[in-house]
Amino acid sequence: MTREKDRYHHGDLRAALLAAAEAVLTETGVEGFSLRAVAKRVGVSHAAPAHHFGDVQGVLTALAAEGFRRFLAAMQARQAAITGGDAEALLVASGLGYLDFAEASPALFRLMFSSVRPREETPELSAAARDAFGHLAADVARLRGVSPFEDSAAMEDVMAAWAMVHGVAELFISGRLKPMQTMTRAEREATVASLLKRSLARAPGGTGQR
Amino acid sequence: MTREKDRYHHGDLRAALLAAAEAVLTETGVEGFSLRAVAKRVGVSHAAPAHHFGDVQGVLTALAAEGFRRFLAAMQARQAAITGGDAEALLVASGLGYLDFAEASPALFRLMFSSVRPREETPELSAAARDAFGHLAADVARLRGVSPFEDSAAMEDVMAAWAMVHGVAELFISGRLKPMQTMTRAEREATVASLLKRSLARAPGGTGQR
DNA sequence: CGAGCATCCTGACGCTGTCAACATGATCTT
DNA sequence: AAGATCATGTTGACAGCGTCAGGATGCTCG
Numbered sequence: 001m002t003r004e005k006d007r008y009h010h011g012d013l014r015a016a017l018l019a020a021a022e023a024v025l026t027e028t029g030v031e032g033f034s035l036r037a038v039a040k041r042v043g044v045s046h047a048a049p050a051h052h053f054g055d056v057q058g059v060l061t062a063l064a065a066e067g068f069r070r071f072l073a074a075m076q077a078r079q080a081a082i083t084g085g086d087a088e089a090l091l092v093a094s095g096l097g098y099l100d101f102a103e104a105s106p107a108l109f110r111l112m113f114s115s116v117r118p119r120e121e122t123p124e125l126s127a128a129a130r131d132a133f134g135h136l137a138a139d140v141a142r143l144r145g146v147s148p149f150e151d152s153a154a155m156e157d158v159m160a161a162w163a164m165v166h167g168v169a170e171l172f173i174s175g176r177l178k179p180m181q182t183m184t185r186a187e188r189e190a191t192v193a194s195l196l197k198r199s200l201a202r203a204p205g206g207t208g209q210r
Numbered sequence: 211m212t213r214e215k216d217r218y219h220h221g222d223l224r225a226a227l228l229a230a231a232e233a234v235l236t237e238t239g240v241e242g243f244s245l246r247a248v249a250k251r252v253g254v255s256h257a258a259p260a261h262h263f264g265d266v267q268g269v270l271t272a273l274a275a276e277g278f279r280r281f282l283a284a285m286q287a288r289q290a291a292i293t294g295g296d297a298e299a300l301l302v303a304s305g306l307g308y309l310d311f312a313e314a315s316p317a318l319f320r321l322m323f324s325s326v327r328p329r330e331e332t333p334e335l336s337a338a339a340r341d342a343f344g345h346l347a348a349d350v351a352r353l354r355g356v357s358p359f360e361d362s363a364a365m366e367d368v369m370a371a372w373a374m375v376h377g378v379a380e381l382f383i384s385g386r387l388k389p390m391q392t393m394t395r396a397e398r399e400a401t402v403a404s405l406l407k408r409s410l411a412r413a414p415g416g417t418g419q420r
Numbered sequence: 421c422g423a424g425c426a427t428c429c430t431g432a433c434g435c436t437g438t439c440a441a442c443a444t445g446a447t448c449t450t
Numbered sequence: 451a452a453g454a455t456c457a458t459g460t461t462g463a464c465a466g467c468g469t470c471a472g473g474a475t476g477c478t479c480g
Contacts, residue, residue: 010428029326031241035468045429047469052427056468113384114324116239120385133386155389160374160405163387167377168369174323175330176343177373179365194413195370201411203404220459245437255460257438262458266437 014052016042018066021059025107030115035059057117061125064118067108068128072135074101087143088200094139095165095196096189102169109173113166136162143200157200164199168192224262226252228276231269235317240325245269267327271335274328277318278338282345284311297353298410304349305375305406306399312379319383323376346372353410367410374409378402 010016020041025033035056036046053059075097079090102109111118118125137148140158148154171177180188220226230251235243245266246256263269285307289300312319321328328335347358350368358364381387390398 013427031325031327034466036466046467047430048428050469110324113380113386114320115241117241129386152389156401156404159378159387159389159401160408163377163381163405164370164374164409165377166381167373167375170323170380171373171376176323176339177369179362179369191366191369194366195373195409197413198370198411199374199405199408201408201413203407203411223458244435246435256436257461258459260438 010042010044013042013044013048017044017049017052017059018062021063022105022108025063025111026105029107030060030111030117033060057119060111060115061118061122063108064112064115065122065125065128067105067112068125068132070105071098071101071109071112072128072132074098074104075132075135087139088197091136091139091143091161091200092193092196094136095161095192098165099169099172099192102173106173109169114170133162153202157202160199161196164195165192168195220252220254223252223254223258227254227259227262227269228272231273232315232318235273235321236315239317240270240321240327243270267329270321270325271328271332273318274322274325275332275335275338277315277322278335278342280315281308281311281319281322282338282342284308284314285342285345297349298407301346301349301353301371301410302403302406304346305371305402308375309379309382309402312383316383319379324380343372363412367412370409371406374405375402378405 017038020038021033024037024041028034028037033056035049038059039046039048042048049059053062075094078093078097078100079085082089082093085093112129120126137158140154140161141147144151144154144157146154148158168177168180172180175181180191183191227248230248231243234247234251238244238247243266245259248269249256249258252258259269263272285304288303288307288310289295292299292303295303322339330336347368350364350371351357354361354364354367356364358368378387378390382390385391390401393401
């Protein structure tokens, strides 16, 4: 079953390249990302990555896909940390996991959500993104007792919660949410929970859309 | 006082470069942005932009600053279009203007909010961004009758409304808000208004932060 | 043991941003 | 009016970039 180390010329170059790529991404952002810098960091020739990922877009696509998987894991981890929570508490936990990820890996977060470089149509990436979205949808389904895909009001709940937590995440890692930057961690989480609950408060009458 | 046209070699190269830069940005995104492509589009040598903007970051910074000014104008335009609206209707109008801008200039929107390339500390850029934020804060101040900078509950309202509309904008231009992509313009605006009103619904008890 | 193949390297191409040196033309001083 | 000065724009060079073609290396399996 082919141990990771001591085989081939390098070992497991693909994984090593991905790790180095994330490091480069973190240091330089998507805009300054360089394939040659990744190769140099691993100590391999500048053209080696092409054999595993095709081109630079391939590397960024694989990175984004792995990002979505870890993103989902961050939400699940927050949920696993609470014991006797109701459906709303579980949804709030997902939101906090959402923010955990964005805060821990802002460059990766932006690559996933605000970049045109990864190939969106790739099966691996679109599946990983769909799973992450599905997690939020499932949270709302549990809360409302109905699938968002069959109930437009529940779908509006999904959009509301998602947009709210995503907006907070984006603005926060951009340093534009000044009031939240000065809070303690506990204060911040309480505020985020409060904001998320707002997003679940259905307006009287709702949208009126089908 | 030095007319814009018919002087120097080109005329008003700075403005022409900015216009070309926005076109290139729209076509290629931040990641594929090229200073030489901008120069070529204007029909000028590849090093000409340096005299007006220093380097590529200077161009993107100026572009982002102009973006924030037009961003503010889009919010004001929506407000000017309604006649007898109350404070909440005015805030919703700002939100719709927010989305107008993001939808009309997604690449510029991302440059302003999700890129590390513009120099944030530049006076021109930070002032333009501050004005845009101030507009939202003023909307909330009118709605609540108190300045968000003196009332933490009102500041939470600002964060809520901002995060909500920003999240909607980001997810929408990324094509990730599927249910909203299939709506008519009127349906979409009604949904956004509904979501924005959610963000203004204070939870019973609030956050409890100072 | 040797064929085949996945893996990795070398060298080249045109592209990029930035810099230094030079040309041009408007403005200001004397 | 003439010359100096400076903003404006050009040219050429440099290293770094992504990508491709071709060659080297070493594992795997017949």
